[in-house]
Amino acid sequence: MSLSLQLPNLLLAAAAAVVGRRRQHGAGEEEAQLLDALRAGDEEAFVKLVDRHQATMMRLARSFVRSQEVAEEVVQDTWLGVLRGVERFAGRSSLRTWLLRILVNRARSAGVLESRSVAIGDVEPAVGSARFDAGGGWIAPPRPWVEESDERLLAESLAGPIWEAVEELPARQREVLMLRDVDGLTSEEVCAVLDISEGNQRVLLHRGRSRLRQALETEMGGAR
Amino acid sequence: MMFWDRSELVCQQVVELITDYLEGAMPRAQRRRLETHLAGCEHCGEYLEQMRATIRLSGRLGTHDLSPQMREDLVELYRRWRAEP
Numbered sequence: 001m002s003l004s005l006q007l008p009n010l011l012l013a014a015a016a017a018v019v020g021r022r023r024q025h026g027a028g029e030e031e032a033q034l035l036d037a038l039r040a041g042d043e044e045a046f047v048k049l050v051d052r053h054q055a056t057m058m059r060l061a062r063s064f065v066r067s068q069e070v071a072e073e074v075v076q077d078t079w080l081g082v083l084r085g086v087e088r089f090a091g092r093s094s095l096r097t098w099l100l101r102i103l104v105n106r107a108r109s110a111g112v113l114e115s116r117s118v119a120i121g122d123v124e125p126a127v128g129s130a131r132f133d134a135g136g137g138w139i140a141p142p143r144p145w146v147e148e149s150d151e152r153l154l155a156e157s158l159a160g161p162i163w164e165a166v167e168e169l170p171a172r173q174r175e176v177l178m179l180r181d182v183d184g185l186t187s188e189e190v191c192a193v194l195d196i197s198e199g200n201q202r203v204l205l206h207r208g209r210s211r212l213r214q215a216l217e218t219e220m221g222g223a224r
Numbered sequence: 225m226m227f228w229d230r231s232e233l234v235c236q237q238v239v240e241l242i243t244d245y246l247e248g249a250m251p252r253a254q255r256r257r258l259e260t261h262l263a264g265c266e267h268c269g270e271y272l273e274q275m276r277a278t279i280r281l282s283g284r285l286g287t288h289d290l291s292p293q294m295r296e297d298l299v300e301l302y303r304r305w306r307a308e309p
Contacts, residue, residue: 046302047295054290072294076301083305126239127271136234141267146277153281162281181282187247198249206243213278 031095038086050079053096056183057103060193063174064107074110078103093192096185100193126210145220158219165215169208176201177208233261238268242275 037045057078061071081102089098131140152158166174166182175194179185185193191201233241238261244250245258262269 041306043299043302047299050295050298051290054294072297076297079298080301080305083302125236126242127236129236132234132236136236138235138267142271142274144270146270146273149277149281153284158281159285162285166282166285177282181279182285184283202243202247202249205247206240209243209275209278210239212282213274216278216281217274 028091028094032091035086035089035091035095038083046083049095053099056096056179057100059178059182060100060103060175061107063171063178064104065110070110071107074103074107077106077110081106094189097189097192100179100189101195104193104195124207126206127214142217143220145217148220149216152220161219162212162216165212165219168215169211173204173208173211176204177212180205181209233257235261235265235268238262238265239271242272245272246275246279 034045034049038049054075057075058071061074061078062068065071065074078099082099085102089095093101131138133139149158166178169177172194176190176196179190179193180187187198187201187205190196191198194201196204238258241250241254241258245255250258262272
């Protein structure tokens with residue numbers, strides 16, 4: 001590639017990096033203010049934090065413990081841990097990572113579904129091998145459903161089946177998939193929260209997404 | 225794995241590499257091989273689009289709203305914490 005073609009790309013990358021840093025910095029500042037308010041005893045700051053993180057926390061807790069009730073206890077217990085620890089929180093990780101790590105620790109000691117999980121080393125193909133010929137080419141290729149799924153999601157007839165499919169995932173795949181794709185955490189955050197390596201995070205994400213794609217295809221009436 | 229090294233990728237391998245591809249976690253040479261395959265294989269192109277759609281659909285799942293009872297419990301918890309010595 002000639003220099004004249006590369007240069008604009010380099011500039012774009014540099015600009016994106018600056019914007020990214022600024023955005024992170026901005027979010028960090030707002031978080032720091034909320035934490036200061038919390039330490040000063042501002043109830044409104046607490047409610048704001050609860051609204052921001054509660055859904056993610058409940059979903060994550062729910063994937064570790066058997067009942068909604070126990071999950072709620074774990075979340076409450078986590079908030080208490082956050083309040084008691086907020087003086088010592090030094091901001092080395094993001095607040096979200098910190099509080100989700102507290103949650104995972106409490107959930108793990110509260111009673112655990114994770115043993116049902118499939119070991120990472122187990123082979124689990126993204127697509128059943130019966131759908132390929134001996135040379136690895138498609139025999140039963142995926143039937144197109146992307147457009148239909150957008151329409152059905154708009155009509156809200158797809159949200160239920162997707163949730164069901166997510167809930168049927170093995171626990172560790174579900175945790176990674178929810179944190180990444182539903183709650184929008186970065187892979188670094190997920191690794192820190194669940195205390196897993198980048199490689200394992202990717203394997204679990206791959207299996208979770210592959211299973212979910214298969215469930216969607218089945219839901220949309222495609223080949224199995 | 226050895227047969228991924230030089231030869232062309234086959235569909236069954238492509239579906240296992242899709243996440244590494246979407247995550248940008250692929251050596252450049254392998255990414256080029258994958259893109260070459262995708263450019264010539266309609267079905268794997270469709271598969272990639274379905275994986276993208278799967279991610280998009282997950283991202284649009286509604287958030288569970290906080291129940292009024294739970295919010296009350298949490299505010300109560302906060303007040304108890306403030307009253308702690």
